[in-house]
Amino acid sequence: MSDTFILDGREIPFAPGQTILQAAMAAGVYIPRLCYHPEFKPHGSCKLCTVKVNGRHTASCTYKAAPGLEVESNTEELNAERRTLVQMLFVEGNHFCPSCEKSGDCQLQATAYELGMMSPHFDHFFPDRPVDASHPDLLLDFNRCILCSLCVRASRDVDKKNVFALAGRGIGSHLIVNAASGRLADTNVALEDKAVQVCPVGVILRKRRGFAVPIGQRTYDKAPISGQARTTWQEEG
């Protein structure tokens, strides 16, 4: 593996077929991302992983690494753009970190900290999204969905169940449950399903477990998300 490209002035080796993001992760370099998961085909939708390749914006989770590329990632300009994207995600849903059980384990929150987001900046949409608590062991809190489609991909590609889907377009996009009633209880979802494990935020939750891990022992209490370049996902995956 002798091929390399340049990321923020540093030489990064890559294997044939790897994307810029994959090569960076393998080299322990953090590039912000929310819709990427090493086990699934990149989706390229959150745009947080956007870098500049030879001066042009592109999503690093889909762009294949090639010898000699000049890639910028950790720059003021790109981080400011990423911060704006995260702010938009925060105001689009109802992300109330202080009472969210995913706080401290949430990638959206950890990424916001990483990017130095101090406030949501934009007006909140305050959408009205009731939770789906129909399933005996799982809760769906749609208020926090960032439409990363990871649960959709996991359910379709790994669990082979198609429990989740994204419906609607643009600002009307939303997560739906694949049952005539629209309720999770009426699907064949199971606790062991991959789809139940992958949500980067606090939408798909095991019931009655919230807040069992004390502050100080949660994922991002120990190290910031950038310090976990090999993320917990990757270790699991």
Place this chain on the structure above:
Amino acid sequence: MSFNLETAAHPEKLRRVAIDPVSRVEGHGKVTLLLDEQNKVHQVRLHIVEFRGFERFIQGRPYWEVPVMVQRLCGICPVSHHLAAAKALDRVLGVKHLTPTAEKMRRLMHYGQMLQSHALHFFHLSSPDLLFGFDSDVAKRNIVGVAEKYPETAKKGVLLRKFGQEVIRCTAGKRVHGTGAIPGGVNKSLSRAERDALLADIYRIVAWSREAVHLARELHTSNPALYNSFGIFRSNMLSIVGHNGDLDFYHGSLRARDDNGGIIFDGVDYQGYNTILEEEVKPWSYMKFPYIKSLGKEQGWYKVGPLARVQNCDRIPTPLAEAERREFIDYAGGTPMHAPLAYHWTRMIEVLHAAEVIKDLLHDDDILGNDLMTEGARQQEGVGVIEAPRGTLIHHYQVDENDLVTLCNLIVSTTHNNQAMNEAVRHVARRYLHGKEITEGLLNHIEVAIRAFDPCLSCATHALGKMPLEVELLDAEGRCLDRLAKHGDGRFYPGLGQGA
């Protein structure tokens, strides 16, 4: 909604003013004094910002989120809401007894909270008034002034509060808005290092707390003419009391006494609180007026908080605080003390008790244990009651079979004291209002009376504890005769809209 505390022969002639919800300014207190035809104060209305709508916000949420979420209710004593909710939800999980570690961790958290909240109130908010006088120079009447003139007192006050916050951090994970209590138990116990760090300071804390009681006692006993009568009114008293009638802030059964100290009810299981308490709604206030059902709205109102608790219990189960309680009871002369300024003295007795309990808990190895959770048979309903720094706090929830909250009812301490505070202000206004003008002196005195109750106005934590306050005077026709406001900077303006 005629209300008989009114002394007017024809209350219908007292014009009532509806306060438009949108015109209320968040974060200040507003007092309306209503005069009768002889221009005597007949009624007082204290308008304070309350947690409207919070109950509905909780409905539809999963129950395990509630103890964390309710902490947003109050910036000063979030731990009390955290624990009251957790206690209610223990019952929903069918848990009546926590593991020893869980119960002691929660107690530790709560007594830490009591210490920090009471210290904040006494040293930061009230000691300036009490040490310098209610009419003294506003520029000096603050914690900075106290620090200059009484540096040791101010320093100890700050450190007492800090210690309480540190106890909270070790038990809840954070100084504010932690997560320690979860339905059925707690999520952590103390590490040895945490325990030892707290132990290193606790004896000093107990000693300083004792000094604080003595300071409060001295202020009171050296000026009985003022302290025994300022804003005085007689009322019933309510609190929970622990085992054997002990003072207990974390758990017990409901007891109420009348103004002479006679028992109205005792040993009442708070799961049935709504069979003995009722809440009245009045059109001019968002805050409800609770009363003891058996006595009716006119006779049934009561006070809560330190002054009620210290006189409601039979004893304090720690020796130093018990000695101070006896001294207080002796001073009162064997009959209940009703003077609002006596809240300060009893509040400091409670600080001492909290410090002693913390000391004992730190010496108990259960707080290092690993057995954190209990399970039980799932119920649909639960009530949790705790003695918060400001008084009895009631949380009541119903939870459906999908684990979502379907009903939430809260009665917070300041609400219990609602009528009592109105009464205190009425007495002060009657004594200090001369003519038809609101003087700075009158406004200062009203402020001192309100503050004695330590109400959790959202503004009570404003910088240096100076709450913006507006007082208006209405005649029998409802015309505004005068209006005076004091801003957070201590300066006076003709109204809150002006100046600043």
